[in-house]
Amino acid sequence: MQILKGHKDLVYTVAWSHDGEMFASGGADKLVILWNEKHEGYLRYSHTDVIQSMVFNPVNLILLTCALNEFGLWSTTNKNVVKQRSNTRCCSCAWNTDGTVYAIGHGDGTVALRKGTIVTEEASMIIQRDSTEPVWGIAFSSNKLFAPKDSQGNPTNIDEIMAVIDWSKTLSFYSMEGELKESRQLDFEPHCIKYCIQGEYLLIGGSDRKLKIYTRTEIFKFYALFPGVLLSTVAQMDH
Numbered sequence: 398m399q400i401l402k403g404h405k406d407l408v409y410t411v412a413w414s415h416d417g418e419m420f421a422s423g424g425a426d427k428l429v430i431l432w433n434e435k436h437e438g439y440l441r442y443s444h445t446d447v448i449q450s451m452v453f454n455p456v457n458l459i460l461l462t463c464a465l466n467e468f469g470l471w472s473t474t475n476k477n478v479v480k481q482r483s484n485t486r487c488c489s490c491a492w493n494t495d496g497t498v499y500a501i502g503h504g505d506g507t508v509a510l511r512k513g514t515i516v517t518e519e520a521s522m523i524i525q526r527d528s529t530e531p532v533w534g535i536a537f538s539s540n541k542l543f544a545p546k547d548s549q550g551n552p553t554n555i556d557e558i559m560a561v562i563d564w565s566k567t568l569s570f571y572s573m574e575g576e577l578k579e580s581r582q583l584d585f586e587p588h589c590i591k592y593c594i595q596g597e598y599l600l601i602g603g604s605d606r607k608l609k610i611y612t613r614t615e616i617f618k619f620y621a622l623f624p625g626v627l628l629s630t631v632a633q634m635d636h
Contacts, residue, residue, distance in 0.1 A: 403430045403438040412460070414453045421460055423448030429462050429471075442471065442478045450489045456496035459514050463487035468501060470516050479516040491535040493557060494596070498573070500559065502532025508561060510575075524575045530565040534589050538596030538613060558613065560599060562587035568601065568611070568625045581625035598628070606634040 406425035413420045423429045425447050431440040444464035451462040459472040468487055469480035486504030493499070498521075501509045506529040509520035526532075538558050558578070559571045564586050570578040585605035592613070593600050599611040612626040 399436060401432065401436055401438070403432075403441070404428060409448060410451050412451045412453050414458055414460075415455050416458075419458075421451055421453070421462070423451055423462060427464065429460075431460070431471075440476075442469075444469065444480070449487055452490050452492060452499075454492050454496040454499075454514065455494060457514065459496075461490050461492065461499050463490045463501060468516070470514065472514070481516045481518055486531070488531045489534050491537055491559075493537040493559075493573070500535050500537075502535050502561065502563075504531045506530055506532060506563060508532055508535065508559075508571075510573075522575050524571060526561070526563075526569070526577075528563050528565040528567055530563040530567075532561055532563050534560075534562040534587060534601075536560045536590045536592050536599070538592040538599075560590055560592070562590050562601065570625065579625060599625075600631065608632040 404422065404424050404426050408422050408424040411420060411422045418434050419431055421429055421431050427444050427446060427448065429442050429448060430438045432438050444462065444467055446465040449463050449465060451460060453460050459470055462469050465486055467480050467482045469478045471478045487501055488504055489502035491500050498510055498512050503509065506526045508524040510522040511517055512521045557573050559573065561569045561571065566583045566586055567580060568583055568587065569580045572578055585603040587601050587603040589602045591600050597613060599613055600608060601611060602608045608631045610628050610631050612628060
């Protein structure tokens with residue numbers, strides 16, 4: 398185990414680039430540090446408030462970072478971090494599967510979608526949700542690996558799904574047009590969410606100290622598994 402030093406306060410979030418050659422960290426000191434494969438902190442920039450969430454683009458080396466009151470984008474092609482103030486608290490963020498849309502979950506329960514890889518003041522879409530609890534996790538999945546094949550054996554297009562968790566103990570699924578597809582009540586407060594196995598399943602961890610695996614929409618042989626159905630507990634913390 399190697400301990401890295403660079404932050405002056407608690408570290409709240411870390412993220413790896415899609416190629417695994419760098420990762421970033423951010424926390425209470427309002428600082429974002431980028432680290433190389435040698436675990437050297439080679440670049441840093443600051444926000445005006447505590448760093449809440451960050452995520453790398455799944456295609457390009459672009460980093461989306463969210464502080465309490467603003468968000469910004471850093472890239473290898475433009476070292477100047479472009480930032481935008483937010484009227485509502487930023488709690489979580491995610492890129493869609495092809496890196497053309499990014500989403501930010503806010504403290505008032507809304508989710509803002511922006512197209513492209515640049516910072517814009519106005520969101521392309523704001524999803525108003527029934528819950529006004531903070532959105533603590535967002536994850537996208539296109540499920541391309543399990544899509545039906547065409548005559549040439551290539552996967553057909555399949556709708557992308559956005560999963561959202563908040564502290565009203567709710568797991569919700571939305572289309573890219575903002576339509577609510579499904580909503581399920583959880584028996585714990587969810588803290589983190591991520592699709593796994595090429596988007597076929599969903600992992601959620603939370604206040605019950607368990608990491609659980611859930612279904613995404615898919616038909617298996619003669620029966621259907623609907624989104625958000627609990628399959629099993631993957632791991633559990635005893636203390």
